[in-house]
Amino acid sequence: xxxxxxxxxxxxxVTKRIxxxxxxxxxxxxxxxxxxxxxxxxTEITGHVLVVKNQxxxxxxxxxxxxxxxxxxxxxxxxHCDSATFRSMKxxxxxxxxxxxxxxxxxxxxxxxxxxxxxxxxxxxNGTPDFVMDADLKWNGPLGELKGVTFFVKETPFNSDKIYxxxxxxxxxxxxxxxxxxxxxxxxxxxxxxxxxxxxxxxxLLSQIYQESKNLNVFPEERASLIxxxxxxxxxxxxxxxxATYLKVSDTQFDGSFVESSYFGATxxxxxxxxxxxxxx
Numbered sequence: 001x002x003x004x005x006x007x008x009x010x011x012x013x014v015t016k017r018i019x020x021x022x023x024x025x026x027x028x029x030x031x032x033x034x035x036x037x038x039x040x041x042x043t044e045i046t047g048h049v050l051v052v053k054n055q056x057x058x059x060x061x062x063x064x065x066x067x068x069x070x071x072x073x074x075x076x077x078x079x080h081c082d083s084a085t086f087r088s089m090k091x092x093x094x095x096x097x098x099x100x101x102x103x104x105x106x107x108x109x110x111x112x113x114x115x116x117x118x119x120x121x122x123x124x125x126n127g128t129p130d131f132v133m134d135a136d137l138k139w140n141g142p143l144g145e146l147k148g149v150t151f152f153v154k155e156t157p158f159n160s161d162k163i164y165x166x167x168x169x170x171x172x173x174x175x176x177x178x179x180x181x182x183x184x185x186x187x188x189x190x191x192x193x194x195x196x197x198x199x200x201x202x203x204x205l206l207s208q209i210y211q212e213s214k215n216l217n218v219f220p221e222e223r224a225s226l227i228x229x230x231x232x233x234x235x236x237x238x239x240x241x242x243x244a245t246y247l248k249v250s251d252t253q254f255d256g257s258f259v260e261s262s263y264f265g266a267t268x269x270x271x272x273x274x275x276x277x278x279x280x281x
Contacts, residue, residue: 045075045143046130050118051085052108058088060264061135063271065093068133069101071142076101080121082108115231118184119206122235127193134185134261138271141258143247149192149239152185152261153251163222170212173237182236185261186247198238206234228265 047068051057065077079102081089086106093102108117122132131150158164159177168174213226226233253263254271262270 043074045072047075047077048121048125048130048132049077049079049135050108050114050121050132051079051089051135052082052114052117053084055085055088057135057264058085058092060262060270061089062092064133064135064137064139065102067139068137071139076103078102079104080108080117081106082110082117084110113210115210115228116206119202119231119234122184122187122189122231123199123202126189126199127191128189129191131186131188132184134265136262136264136270137185137259138262139259140256143259146188146190146245146247148190148245149243150186150188150190150245150247151235151239152183152187152246153248154244154246155181155183157181163216163218163226166216166218167209167212167226167233170216171208176237179241180236181232182239182244182246183251184232184235186259187235202234202238205238206230209233 049061049064051061061079065079068077069075079089079093081104083106086104089104093104112120118132125132129146131146157178157180158168164181165174165177168177209230210227213223213230216223216226218226247259248257251257251261253267253269254260264270
């Protein structure tokens with residue numbers, strides 16, 4: 001009997017946390033939509049968000065875009081969908097967010113992997129100041145001035161994990177092992193133009209990484225992890241450490257900084273559940 005009472009109390013606590021977090025987050029979302037930040041930059045920029053394969057990203061992307069537009073009131077966002085996500089995106093953005101600032105397009109091929117589609121989207125912005133941001137970000141402040149080709153954050157050196165050295169040996173680039181992985185939750189060329197030869201090289205590099213990852217003699221979960229981050233690997237290798245700049249100096253999940261990530265793709269966790277974020281609402 002006591003164990004049943006204890007279980008009921010835990011269920012009530014968890015339910016209360018979920019409900020409180022949800023209500024608090026809805027209040028914040030209304031603030032994002034109905035007001036603009038007093039610290040907003042007065043420059044017009046365009047962000048691009050890729051939402052394909054998984055309809056769950058439709059609601060997640062709403063948080064990303066509503067918070068971004070709150071802090072960037074004269075900017076715009078283009079959401080790139082495939083046939084699996086287009087209708088759910090249209091439904092989720094039917095009310096609240098001004099349609100004049102958000103454009104939803106169904107322009108992504110159904111048969112390609114999201115990694116391939118993300119790289120293609122990034123390459124389509126070559127030479128422009130536009131940027132790509134992941135749908136599972138949340139903005140708590142304005143974007144600062146970008147200094148060059150910009151990634152989200154610098155991660156660990158490749159030589160800190162033997163699996164990268166094994167892959168690089170297959171690719172014939174073992175000398176690159178001392179360079180760093182670069183996070184592509186945010187990416188901008190910042191107006192820098194790369195040649196068509198560079199573009200072809202990057203596309204080919206992604207294909208090679210994908211094929212060699214499938215053939216590596218490693219555990220299945222390690223192989224799946226390499227394939228999941230194949231576009232990130234390709235861009236990290238293409239842009240040398242000396243050419244890269246970063247949006248954030250450091251990053252952890254739900255860190256409450258001016259832009260934070262729930263890392264939904266890797267963890268399945270999203271903003272709003274239990275009110276999760278290190279930043280106070």
